Amino acid sequence: MASERQKYIRNFSIIAHIDHGKSTLADRLIEKTGLLTQREMKDQILDSMDLERERGITIKLQTTRLVYKANDGHEYVLNLIDTPGHVDFTYEVSRSLAACEGAVLVVDATQGVEAQTLANVHLADEQGLTIVPVLNKIDLPSSRPAEIIAEIEEVIGIIAEDAPQISAKDGTNIEGVLEKIIADVPHPEGDEDAPLKALIFDSYYDSYKGAVAFVRIMEGSVKKGDKILMMASDKKFEVVEVGISVPTPLAVPELRAGDVGYITASIKNVKDCRVGDTITHAAKPTDHALPGYKKATSMVYCGIYPAEGESYDEIRDALEKLQLNDAALSFEPETSVALGFGFRCGFLGLLHLEIIQQRIDREFDLDIIATAPSVIYRVTKNDGEVLMIQNPSNLPPLTEIQMMEEPIVKANIIVPNEYVGNIMDLCQNRRGDMIHMDYLDPKRVVLHYELPLNEVIYDFFDALKSKTRGYGSLDYDFLEYRQSDLVKLDVLLNKDLVDAFSMIVHRTKAESRGRLICERLKEVIPRQMFVIPIQAAVGSKVIARETISAMRKDVLAKCYGGDISRKKKLLEKQKEGKKKMRQLGNVEVPQQAFLSVLKFEE
Amino acid sequence: MEKIGLYIHIPFCHSKCAYCDFSSYAIGNAQNENAINRYIRALSNEMDLYEETLRNVEIETLFIGGGTPTCIDGKYIHEMINHLKKISNISETVEVTIESNPGTITNEKLDHYLSAGINRFSMGLQTTDNALLSSIGRIHDFNTFVTSFRAIREAGIKNINVDIMFGLPGQTLENLHHTLDTLIELSPEHISAYALKLEEGTPMYEAEKKGLIHMPDEDLERTMYHIIIEVLKKSGYNQYEISNFSKKGFESRHNLVYWKNKPYLGLGLAAHSKMEQVRFSNETIMSRYLEKIENGEKPVIDQVVISEREDLFETIILGLRLNEGLDIQKINERYGIDFYSDNEDIINSLRHQGLVQMTDDNLKLTLKGIDLSNQVFLAFMND
Secondary structure, eight states: OOOTTGGGEEEEEEEEOTTSSHHHHHHHHHHHTTSSOTTTOOSSTTOOSHHHHHHTOOOSOOEEEEEEEOTTSOEEEEEEEOOOOSGGGHHHHHHHHTTOSEEEEEEETTTOOOHHHHHHHHHHHHTTOEEEEEEEOTTSTTOOHHHHHHHIIIIIOSOOTTOOBOBTTTTBTHHHHHHHHHHHSOOOOOOTTSOOEEEEEEEEEETTTEEEEEEEEEESEEETTOEEEETTTTEEEEOOEEEEESSSEEEESEEETTOEEEEEEEEOOGGGSOTTOEEEESSSOOSSOOOOOOOOOOOEEEEEEEOTTOOHHHHHHHHHHHHHHOTTOEEEEEEETTTEEEEEEEESSHHHHHHHHHHHHHHHOOOEEEOOOBOOEEEEETTSOEEEESSGGGOOOGGGEEEEEEEEEEEEEEEEGGGHHHHHHHHHHTTOEEEEEEEEETTEEEEEEEEEHHHHTTTHHHHHHHHTTTOOEEEEEEEEEEEOOEEEEEEEETTEEOGGGOEEEEGGGHHHHHHHHHHHHHHHSOOOSSOEEEEEEETTEEEEEEEEOOOOOOOOOOOOTTOHHHHHHHHHHHHHHHHTSEEETTEEEOTHHHHHTTOOOO | OEEEEEEEEEOEESSOOTTOOSSOEEOOSSOOHHHHHHHHHHHHHHHHHTHHHHHTEEEEEEEEEESOGGGSOHHHHHHHHHHHHHHSEEEEEEEEEEEEOTTOOOHHHHHHHHHHTOOEEEEEEEOSOHHHHHHTTOOOOHHHHHHHHHHHHHTTOOOEEEEEEESOTTOOHHHHHHHHHHHHHHOOSEEEEEEOOOOTTSHHHHHHHTTSSOOOOHHHHHHHHHHHHHHHHHTTOEEEETTEEESTTOOOHHHHHHHTTOOEEEESTTOEEEETTEEEEEOSSHHHHHHHHHTTOOOEEEEEEOOHHHHHHHHHHHHTTBTTOEEHHHHHHHHTSOHHHHTHHHHHHHHHTTSEEEETTEEEEOHHHHHTHHHHHHHHSOO
């Protein structure tokens, strides 16, 4: 039986395919409910990291509490729990959804259902959430609300006939969304007097408050001074503060069943505040912990090393700090012959990897070198020992290997039908197997493929976008390990093997990739004082070669009327450039070289 | 009394060359007397602003550069030098050079120059190929050059430098040989050979970016340079600096002031100076330059005090340009250091790479070191 208070609470997330307008809608909801005046609004306030705003995506979820006076005359508390919008972050989406009763599904009225629309609906279904469809971008002349409604009903199987038709951009019919949430999303239930049962759906580290847990109170209540127990980690703490996110933290006296808020308890170690854990009262614990979450599994690995002049310790500190907010990031120390001491880092996917690299650069101002990304290969040795290989350098000699297996993903690719041919070529080229193909509507097709993950992590998404003029969308899920004829492709620079460039590839791909890498490196490595051979090799067999000829000339222009300061400036610039180079053996390699080997599509 | 070099900048040309990014104004054929007059007056006023300095030093060399100093009326140059003589001490053996372009020299101008005491001419030939000359925006042709050269000779000038360029778009080895052979026949005392470098903002830079012209590749350009060294050597021209060659005793004393990192004062638009461990430079915009001087203010915009360390670095990179190299003994005395032991690792590594050599007590660039001189300079640069 819900309390009177609970009847006026709605907990919901917004889910959407990337670029369908999720963050813009969130902003409008905040604006509409008068939480902030328009003047105080930064665009897309929920995407608080600069990087998120720049890329137009949400990486780290945020929650905010809205207060809305509905047409029925009552005031409602709406807790909006934001979700990340990219295929890499499925795991975080499911976390947020577990704290809600409903999900607003934003569909772009010009684009229709996309790969992540389906993936996200699937996640919401799994959580048993009520889905509230909303058609966005109806201000655009190319919007087709009637067709898209039919598509949602047909493809997703939910009624969309009375879905609010809105424009988040210019604020049209935002009220319709709010009313619909109140009408359709069930209010929370849960006994407010039962023992405390709270789900941690997110956490972050604050240097003053310690670990901060974002919680959904399922049963009972919690207030300052309560002794709490983290059920999985079995650690006890005393609550320092409870509060709500508006979206800046605001302390409140108490959180009760149905509420969404945060708890701080001087938790020094973020590991004691694990996402998915259940918080209860130490003295009067609940009988059963909540089911929790699966741990996020890293799918993609790469080495991260300090660039010339950066320190290993600073990189470690940065990774540790990032991990506090991003449990999906894993890392451990490793050593490279070419690059020295660094870390092997695990990521949810390639976007996650890029984002972490950029955050290290922007938030910590550190120059790093990232090695070629790799998936985890399962290697069975002749003696029966099974190894999981994340770093190509750790691959045992081929003579000791009985069998190698690589991860395969199940990919759903949605494209306009005129691009089907292009995408079939792309997938074929990436060793994909087509399982089947469905028409979403007369113009759009879903291609179901099984693809090796190691083909997906190398700029597959970019290639998909460029081959479909930006209209293609992709979603994938791990399927299984499959035996494969794989080899280690090595790169030798001036006859020295550079382990940071090594990668595991399918045997049929070794030669073309080797050739491409040699060509790319020749383009980006500047001429030096001596001739530099670049070779790609499998085992001891060289399969591709390029040569960088020796520098013939490196001089300053004519000195005019004693203007030596200009010459010195030019030399200083040259010196700066040199400093940023990485010394591999006696070859100076620009940072760019490490990136250039990752892109395969022309 | 301290000896200095004096540089005076005349920022006027008939028209601007397509590769030029120096401070100069094209005045065309219609001489803009007012502007020239005002500038020359400003130059004299600027000399007055430095009167105290000039009274306490001896001018060893005077270089009137540009622009094209010979494109303005000879009386201006004459008056200016006369004014300078009044307020400064000029050495008995002073070297006075004027930069000149073919076709701008008349007998009347030569009279002025000689009576003013000019005893060295520096002429811009660049190449003997008329088509190449016009492609780089030079207004003269080869015959005009020869006429001007002879006129200067006949006036009694015994020290002439000719500038040539290599690495021009479309330039061939044949063309270069022809230029060298023809020039050697004229027998100037001094030859400077500069590689064309395209500077941002010049018409040639833009043309190259658009693919309208193609610069020769590094290999061809270096081959040209090596040919120049060889041919000139055979003809009795001693290479004494990366880009400079002369008959014995005709090294440019003014340029040696720069390369030996000795003091010099620059007057005029955008001129650079180094006096008593301070480097400074003048306004680069004409209106501001004039305005400051007319307000009785030195037209200096940038002023940097050079630390001992920086000064040493400058001495190294300038001195290494000279074929005699760095006189380590002199460096040690000048800076109170032990240059060789302080830089032993650097020197050994550069020797190992074939970039420098030691002869007697001098550190010099090898030919390879000249081609890759930046690599040597960078090695000596402090972090």
